Amino acid sequence: MNPILARSDRLALYLGGWVITGGLLASALARPWGLAWGPALVLLVPLSVVYGFVCLSAWYVCRATPLRTSGALAVLVNIGGAAIVASAFWLLLGHALARLAGQIPQLANAAGLYARSSLLLFTVGILLYLLATAVHYVMIAVEESRAAETRALELQLLAREAELKTLRAQIDPHFLFNCLHSISALTGTDPAAARRMCLLLGEFLRTSVKLGAQDRIPFSDELALAERYLEIERVRFGPRLAVERAIEDGAGNCAVPALLLQPLVENAVTHGIAHLVDGGTVRLEARREGAGLQVTIENRCDPDRPKRPRTGVGLQNVRKRLAAQYGNTASFQVSETGGQFRVELTVPWEEGTGR
Amino acid sequence: MPEERSIIRAVIVDDEELARSVLCEFLAAHPDVEIAATCANGFEAVKAVTELKPDLLFLDVQMPKLDGFEVLELIGSEVAVIFVTAFDEFALKAFEVHAVDYLLKPFSAERLTEALERVRGRLALRERLPIRAVVSTARPHEGPAERILVRDGPRVHVVAVDKLDYVQAQDDYVCLYTEGKKLLKEQTLAELELLLDPGRFVRIHRSFILNVERLTRVEPYGKDSRIAILRDGTRLPVSRSGYARLGELL
Numbered sequence: 001m002n003p004i005l006a007r008s009d010r011l012a013l014y015l016g017g018w019v020i021t022g023g024l025l026a027s028a029l030a031r032p033w034g035l036a037w038g039p040a041l042v043l044l045v046p047l048s049v050v051y052g053f054v055c056l057s058a059w060y061v062c063r064a065t066p067l068r069t070s071g072a073l074a075v076l077v078n079i080g081g082a083a084i085v086a087s088a089f090w091l092l093l094g095h096a097l098a099r100l101a102g103q104i105p106q107l108a109n110a111a112g113l114y115a116r117s118s119l120l121l122f123t124v125g126i127l128l129y130l131l132a133t134a135v136h137y138v139m140i141a142v143e144e145s146r147a148a149e150t151r152a153l154e155l156q157l158l159a160r161e162a163e164l165k166t167l168r169a170q171i172d173p174h175f176l177f178n179c180l181h182s183i184s185a186l187t188g189t190d191p192a193a194a195r196r197m198c199l200l201l202g203e204f205l206r207t208s209v210k211l212g213a214q215d216r217i218p219f220s221d222e223l224a225l226a227e228r229y230l231e232i233e234r235v236r237f238g239p240r241l242a243v244e245r246a247i248e249d250g251a252g253n254c255a256v257p258a259l260l261l262q263p264l265v266e267n268a269v270t271h272g273i274a275h276l277v278d279g280g281t282v283r284l285e286a287r288r289e290g291a292g293l294q295v296t297i298e299n300r301c302d303p304d305r306p307k308r309p310r311t312g313v314g315l316q317n318v319r320k321r322l323a324a325q326y327g328n329t330a331s332f333q334v335s336e337t338g339g340q341f342r343v344e345l346t347v348p349w350e351e352g353t354g355r
Numbered sequence: 356m357p358e359e360r361s362i363i364r365a366v367i368v369d370d371e372e373l374a375r376s377v378l379c380e381f382l383a384a385h386p387d388v389e390i391a392a393t394c395a396n397g398f399e400a401v402k403a404v405t406e407l408k409p410d411l412l413f414l415d416v417q418m419p420k421l422d423g424f425e426v427l428e429l430i431g432s433e434v435a436v437i438f439v440t441a442f443d444e445f446a447l448k449a450f451e452v453h454a455v456d457y458l459l460k461p462f463s464a465e466r467l468t469e470a471l472e473r474v475r476g477r478l479a480l481r482e483r484l485p486i487r488a489v490v491s492t493a494r495p496h497e498g499p500a501e502r503i504l505v506r507d508g509p510r511v512h513v514v515a516v517d518k519l520d521y522v523q524a525q526d527d528y529v530c531l532y533t534e535g536k537k538l539l540k541e542q543t544l545a546e547l548e549l550l551l552d553p554g555r556f557v558r559i560h561r562s563f564i565l566n567v568e569r570l571t572r573v574e575p576y577g578k579d580s581r582i583a584i585l586r587d588g589t590r591l592p593v594s595r596s597g598y599a600r601l602g603e604l605l
Contacts, residue, residue, distance in 0.1 A: 174417075177441035178371070181460035185377035238372050274370075275419045277396050302419065304502065304513065 002059040003139050015052055021128065022048030033113045039106040047097055051090045051125065055132035058082065062136045079133055087125030091118060171205070172266065182236050197235050204228045211258045218352035219261075219286065219293060220252030226265040230282065233269050240279025241269065248287035255352030256293065257325055263314045264297045264343050272299035272341050292346040301341040315343070322347070363471075363478070366407065367393045368400040368426065369415035369439065374460065378413055378439075381464045385471060397421025397429075398511055404430045405509040411474055413458075416440040421504070421511065424490050429506045431486045435477055437470050449493035453485055499552035505531065505538045512538055516555070520569050521591060522547060524562040532589075557604055559583055559597035567604060 004010050022045035030040040065078040098114035101107040114121075179201050186194035207225050211217055234241050268282045280300030287294055315334055322330040322345065331346045365388050369375045375393045382388050388411075392403040396418055404412065412434050416423035423438060424446075438457040440446055450457040456470045456477075476482075503519070505512040514533050523530045524544035531538045540547075548558055559565045569585045573593060576582040581593040583601075593601065 174442040177460050178374075181377065181441065181462075182371070182373045184461040185373035185380070188380045189376060236371055236373065274417070277370075277398075277419050304515070305419075 002056055003143055004056060004059075004136075015049060018049050018052035019045055021052075022046070025124070029117065033117070035113070036106065039104070042104070043098065043101050043107060043110055047090075047094050050093060050097075051086075051128065054086050054090060054093075055129055057086065058129065058133040058136045059140075062133060062140055067137060079130065083126045083129040083133070086129045087122050090125045091122055094121060171208075172270075174270075175266070178236060179232060186235075193235070197232065200228060200232050200235075204232060208259065208262065214258045216255040216350070216352065217258045218252060219254045219256045219295075222256055222258070222261045223247065223252060223284075223286070225259075226261045226284070229262060229265060230269070237269075237273065237279060240276070241273050242279070242281040244281055244283040246283070246285045246287075251286040251288060251293060253352055254288070254293040254347070255350040256347055257321060260318060260321070260345075260347075261295065261297075263318055264345075267314045267343075268297055268299040268341065271305070272301040275302040275305040276300060288349060289346065292349050294344070294346045296345075297343045299341050300339055301336065303336070303339050318345075361387070363388045363411050363475070364391045364407070364409040365389065365411040365413060366391050366400065366403045366409045366434075367413045368395075368397070368403075368418070368423075369393075369413070370395050370418045371415075374415065374439070378467075381467045384464065385468070388471065397423075397426040400426050401429055401506060401511050402509040404434055409434055410478060411435045411437065413437050413439055416443050416446050420513075424493050425504055427484075427486055428490055429504060429511060431484055435474050436484060437474060443493075445495060446493045449489050452492055453489045455484060455489055499555075500550040503531065503540070503547075503550075505540045507538065514538065516551065517566075517568075519556075519566055520585065520587070521566060521589070522564040554604070557597070557600050559601055560592050560594045563591050563597075565591060565601075567601070570601075573598065573601065 004014050023041065025048060026037070026040040026044040029035075029044065030037055033040065035043075061078055061082045065075055067075065070078075094114055095111065098107075098110040101110045179197070183194050183197050183201075186197060204225070207221075207228065211221060211225060230241070230243050234243070265282065265284070273280050273282065283296075283298040285294075285296040285298070319332045322332050326347060329348045331344075333342075333344045335342050335344075365382065367375050367378050367390060369378070372395075375395075379390060379393070382390060391407045391409045392399075394400045394403050397420055400412065400414070400421075403409070412426075412430075414423045414426060414436050416438060417440065418426075421429075423440070427436060436455070438446065438450060438455060439460065439462075440457065441460040447457075447459075449455065456473050458466060458470060499516075501516060503514045503516065505514060514531060518533050520532045522532070522544065525539070527541060527543065528539050529542050529544055529547050531540060544558075544562065544564060548556070548564055551564065555567060556564050557567055565583060565585075569587075571584050571586055573581050573583050576592075579595070581598055583591045583593050585591065
């Protein structure tokens with residue numbers, strides 16, 4: 001939509017300009033036409049305002065002929081042509097209007113006067129159209145820079161949000177405090193195990209911070225991080241947490257978004273195994289499936305577990321990230337049947353720099 | 356002042372073995388505290404409290420099946436409680452507001468000693484926790500209840516609300532009818548009514564709440580009253596205002 005029509009204050013300012021133009025025309029033509037001020041204004045101000053609306057068409061001409069990409073000839077032909085057509089149209093309208101004005105006694109010979117000044121009015125019409133075109137070019141440039149600014153801000157905001165979310169995903173405070181408590185417990189009974197836990201936790205935090213800063217990583221790195229996480233949780237949960245893997249050879253070479261698998265494994269433990277008195281098994285599966293990598297995480301869960309409002313936030317984040325990065329070429333499915341929780345995702349196969 | 360300390364019998368409830376062991380280790384330095392039992396979940400905790408009648412419960416908040424606050428609702432009036440948690444925003448707020456004793460994982464032996472000191476004071480004064488208030492702060496309203504917990508001595512029944520047929524008031528108790536069973540819970544009908552989904556449960560009478568999915572028809576009975584007939588043939592009285600509420604819903 002024309003930016004002048006989009007806002008009423010702009011439109012009022014624009015039409016005001018045309019009323020003044022009409023006034024100037026009247027003052028210039030009243031003497032040669034032998035008319036009094038009043039009748040000249042009555043004839044020329046409406047004509048000028050009508051031309052104002054005609055000149056709004058300059059917006060389409062400007063859009064079709066962007067200064068940055070169009071050649072000088074194209075600009076000349078397009079704008080010149082539009083100006084000639086518009087001015088000619090204006091002239092015709094003017095004649096019709098002058099004939100109509102002939103009904104008023106003071107303007108009885110308006111049509112004749114108008115015909116005598118046709119060439120002058122045609123030239124003025126072309127000049128005014130060129131002026132309108134210049135105004136539109138300026139407006140378009142202003143709008144574009146404003147839109148670019150908004151877009152840049154929005155992108156910045158999105159990036160910041162994603163960063164925060166990954167940070168939060170990396171270090172769940174609940175996980176961290178429980179780990180420290182386990183270490184505290186082991187210090188008294190099994191110092192060697194306490195030290196091992198410290199090392200595991202340190203390595204886990206270091207790796208997740210490192211991977212979180214990257215965009216795409218080999219699936220093998222993601223898998224290694226998840227394994228480390230599971231090893232830590234096995235210290236906490238003891239025999240309640242078992243892990244099974246079925247990772248196809250070569251699956252680790254696919255490039256995947258960083259921190260894709262870890263939140264899913266964490267979900268399987270905190271919302272699955274942690275709610276089972278006797279614990280259960282987390283099963284990880286990955287294989288190449290046609291042109292994609294298929295990953296499945298399965299765990300037993302308690303169908304009657306209390307559902308807190310924050311449940312499912314981690315899964316939602318992964319779903320959103322997949323949608324943002326792959327559109328509909330990735331899939332993400334969550335199902336729960338008979339105490340078995342299953343997350344299945346597919347991403348397009350991209351050869352990563354497998355290590 | 357002569358130190359005259361009676362033995363405190365404590366039960367430790369935590370689903371993580373290491374968490375239980377660190378408490379046992381720290382408590383070894385307090386000869387006046389005797390560990391009566393350690394429990395790995397809420398069901399065991401209810402059983403232990405019923406059978407052993409301890410003075411003090413160390414209660415983990417996050418546990419499978421029954422969380423710490425559900426255990427508190429079931430048995431909290433019989434025993435002093437020290438909550439133990441790693442991180443739970445709402446629980447911490449509840450502890451602060453209602454001056455509940457708690458330990459944040461990881462905690463030190465000194466912090467445990469402080470908590471025990473306070474518990475000794477509370478035991479001496481026979482101070483009781485404002486259980487309802489604590490629970491409602493710790494678990495802010497999350498929509499209608501999905502399940503109802505009923506304690507039956509050492510056992511806990513978990514009743515899913517869609518398995519509930521109707522509820523009858525009996526003095527300070529409510530009688531829950533579910534899957535052909537009758538379960539008695541210490542709660543008033545008005546309290547229970549607030550917890551249930553008003554789109555599925557209607558107070559049809561001063562003494563009855565009905566799961567509307569169980570209703571087949573309502574028949575006139577006598578001059579001014581009606582009677583509801585359930586799918587299994589049960590007949591329940593419907594008061595005039597109860598009939599109006601039923602009409603609103605259907």
